[in-house]
Each structure stands twice: as structure tokens, then as C-alpha cells.
Amino acid sequence: MKELMDRLTRSVGTITAPDARAQAEAAAYLDKLTKPPGSLGKLESLAIQLAGITGTIKPSFKKKAVVVMAGDHGVCEEGVSAFPSEVTPQMVMNFLNGGAAVNVLARQAGADVLCVDIGVAADLSHERLLSRKINKGTKNIAKGPAMTRAEAEQAIMTGAEVAAELYSHGTRLFVTGEMGIGNTTPSAAVFAVLSGKPPAEVVGRGTGVSDERLMHKIRVVEQAITVNRPMAEDPVDVLAKVGGYEIGGLAGLILGAAAKGCPVVIDGFISSAAALIAAAICPESRSYMIASHHSKERGHALLLQALELSPMLHMDMRLGEGTGGVLCLHMIEAACRIMSEMATFESAGISGGEI
Structure with a gap:
């Protein structure tokens, strides 16, 4: 199987671990949005996963x-x-x-x-x-x-x-x-x-x-x-x-x-x-x-x-x-739009944010 992995690596590249920094930034940003922490359930975990994969907290997939x-x-x-x-x-x-x-x-x-x-x-x-x-x-x-x-x-x-x-x-x-x-x-x-x-x-x-x-x-x-x-x-x-x-x-x-x-x-x-x-x-x-x-x-x-x-x-x-x-x-x-379009407590002028 090593030979196959070598061929795959030469053909398409190496599979690396997700970007932990981007994941942490996404998780922190989600908690600043105008909602109780974790209240969007799987959409939030999906947003964090996408951040880790793409290296950005606001990814967009046009194609x-x-x-x-x-x-x-x-x-x-x-x-x-x-x-x-x-x-x-x-x-x-x-x-x-x-x-x-x-x-x-x-x-x-x-x-x-x-x-x-x-x-x-x-x-x-x-x-x-x-x-x-x-x-x-x-x-x-x-x-x-x-x-x-x-x-x-x-x-x-x-x-x-x-x-x-x-x-x-x-x-x-x-x-x-x-x-x-x-x-x-x-x-x-x-x-x-x-x-x-x-x-x-x-x-x-x-x-x-x-x-x-x-x-x-x-x-x-x-x-x-x-x-x-x-x-x-x-x-x-x-x-x-x-x-x-x-x-x-x-x-x-x-x-x-x-x-x-x-x-x-x-x-x-x-x-x-x-x-x-x-x-x-x-x-x-x-x-x-x-x-x-x-x-x-x-x-x-x-x-x-x-x-x-x-x-x-x-x-x-x-x-x-x-x-x-x-x-x-x-x-x-939906997960991408939450990250790019939803207001934070600060930008919306809403008090609270620590629930």
C-alpha cells in the first residue's frame, strides 16, 4: 500500500491535518455572534470544521x-x-x-x-x-x-x-x-x-x-x-x-x-x-x-x-x-453565511453576549 500512497502523493499532494488555529478562531467568533453559544448546533460544528479545512473562518465555495x-x-x-x-x-x-x-x-x-x-x-x-x-x-x-x-x-x-x-x-x-x-x-x-x-x-x-x-x-x-x-x-x-x-x-x-x-x-x-x-x-x-x-x-x-x-x-x-x-x-x-453575514453583539450594539 506504500507504493499506492507514494503515487497518490505525487499525483495530488499530501493530506495534512486541519488548521487548528483557524478552528479555534472560528469557535471564538461563533461565540461573539448574536445568539446563545452553541445554539445553532451542527451548523456551528460544521462552520468550525470548514474553517479547519480551508484555513479561513469565512470560507466561500463558488464552484x-x-x-x-x-x-x-x-x-x-x-x-x-x-x-x-x-x-x-x-x-x-x-x-x-x-x-x-x-x-x-x-x-x-x-x-x-x-x-x-x-x-x-x-x-x-x-x-x-x-x-x-x-x-x-x-x-x-x-x-x-x-x-x-x-x-x-x-x-x-x-x-x-x-x-x-x-x-x-x-x-x-x-x-x-x-x-x-x-x-x-x-x-x-x-x-x-x-x-x-x-x-x-x-x-x-x-x-x-x-x-x-x-x-x-x-x-x-x-x-x-x-x-x-x-x-x-x-x-x-x-x-x-x-x-x-x-x-x-x-x-x-x-x-x-x-x-x-x-x-x-x-x-x-x-x-x-x-x-x-x-x-x-x-x-x-x-x-x-x-x-x-x-x-x-x-x-x-x-x-x-x-x-x-x-x-x-x-x-x-x-x-x-x-x-x-x-x-x-x-x-x-448556511454555515458559511452565518460566519460571513451574521452580526456580532458588538456590531449590533446588543448588550449581553455572556450567557
Whole structure:
């Protein structure tokens, strides 16, 4: 894994600790604003986190991007999804044409949507598609490894390079998104291995499978872990054996954004599994992550606990795509505006301030 970290460092830079001075200044400034200390709850902790990431107590994010990584999964052969694999390329075109839920919500939030083909099992062509295909879908993890280790490293590097490319064009705030029929299965497998939790606790319904198919899905994840024997102490090995190309791509995107000193909003279950890989590769990257929401997918609460992240929203969502992450952009904007626009007790001429 050292070789991968060296490549990442050369490509996108080093991930450093947040600016403690800026965090302290933000906390002190928040207590000067015309409100009781701590009364804005998570908005205040978010403002302090953003200060630490950016090095300024009044950050502004003019250019925001949702990066939707798309890939297919051989494990769909096992009947783990309510939808066929053909939906993946169809949805990719929907993203590119602006018709998906994430497009609608991103337009409202003033964010760009970029779709990356990192492993779709179809030949796709579109002027707005970022084509970074590693292979046409992963192998069936119930029968063998999802990909080679080299492919896993390539997926991570691809995500990091996409982050660096977007940064060079002005993006300063990233949101993780994904598309891949069947991808809750490898995500659950990744989480189960890295956390040591039994699949029965972390495997959920994904696209809405029946009770019978849910039990089958749990058995498939158990089989994948038994067959492949991924090493929990090596996150790249886990990704290669039971993961997915888009999961690796998102892990790389998170690392790449952190290396550029940018916050990255984590969407739902699949994105959080990718975040767990990123955190296992570089623990400091966790400081740059913002958990957008608590998905209804079983296991997501446990995954967020493993990441030591507290979600901003509880909306009973489980769509993915980056939809929960985009909604969180409004909370980030609110935190930034509190710091830049709210009056202090002194400027407003209000007595008190020590409550």
C-alpha cells in the first residue's frame, strides 16, 4: 500500500491535518455572534470544521461538483438486485442528459454534476461523459475476486486524478455520487470485512428486494467473504476482492479532494463504504469528510459510526446518486453565511453576549 500512497502523493499532494488555529478562531467568533453559544448546533460544528479545512473562518465555495462514479457488478448474476444491470448505462445517460434526481437537486444547489464511466459494462459515448473505464464491470465476487489489485489501485488513482482535474478548474467543494446496479452488495461486503461485523447486520435491501431475496443477498455476501478471504488490514486488498470500480473511484476522489484541502460531502451507504476505504488508507482524510445524511439502507448508521461521522440530515432517503449529499450543500451554504453575514453583539450594539 506504500507504493499506492507514494503515487497518490505525487499525483495530488499530501493530506495534512486541519488548521487548528483557524478552528479555534472560528469557535471564538461563533461565540461573539448574536445568539446563545452553541445554539445553532451542527451548523456551528460544521462552520468550525470548514474553517479547519480551508484555513479561513469565512470560507466561500463558488464552484461545487457532484462526481457520480458509475460501474457494473458481476455479482448481479446472483440475483441480488431488483433491477437488471442494463439500468446502469441507461441511468448514466439520464445523468448526462440532466434528468435524474441528482441533476434536479444539484441545479437547485448550484452544483455541477459530472458522471465518470469507471466500469460500466457497456460502450458509452457522450460529450459530457468522463470516460475512465477500467473494465466492463467487476467479476462475480461470489465466485472470485472482483478485480485485480492493479485494477483496484487504478480505480483509486482515477478518482484522485478526477479530483485534481476538477480542482484545477476551480472546484473547491466535492460531493460523492454513484451509479451501479447491485452495488450495495459489494459495499456491504467491504464494510463487513473492514469492520468485522457479520453480513446479517450490514446487508440491506438496496433497490428494495423482498425478505426472501434479502436473506439470499446476505448469503451471497457471506460467500464472497469466504471465497475471497480479503485481508481487513489491507483496504486495497478488500477493494480488489469484494469491492467495485466506482467504490474505489470514490475512495480516490475523497483522498484527492482532501489532498487539495477541499471538503468532500459523503452521500449514502455506497459512498460511506468508499469513505471507509479512504479512511483506512489515510486516517487523516476523515477530517475532510462531511456526512450528508442517514440513509435508510440497513448498516448505514453503523458505517457512519465506524467513520466517526455525524450526519446532517435524516430524510429517510436511499436513492444514492449523490442526492443526499447535494441536499447537504444547503447546510454548508448556511454555515458559511452565518460566519460571513451574521452580526456580532458588538456590531449590533446588543448588550449581553455572556450567557
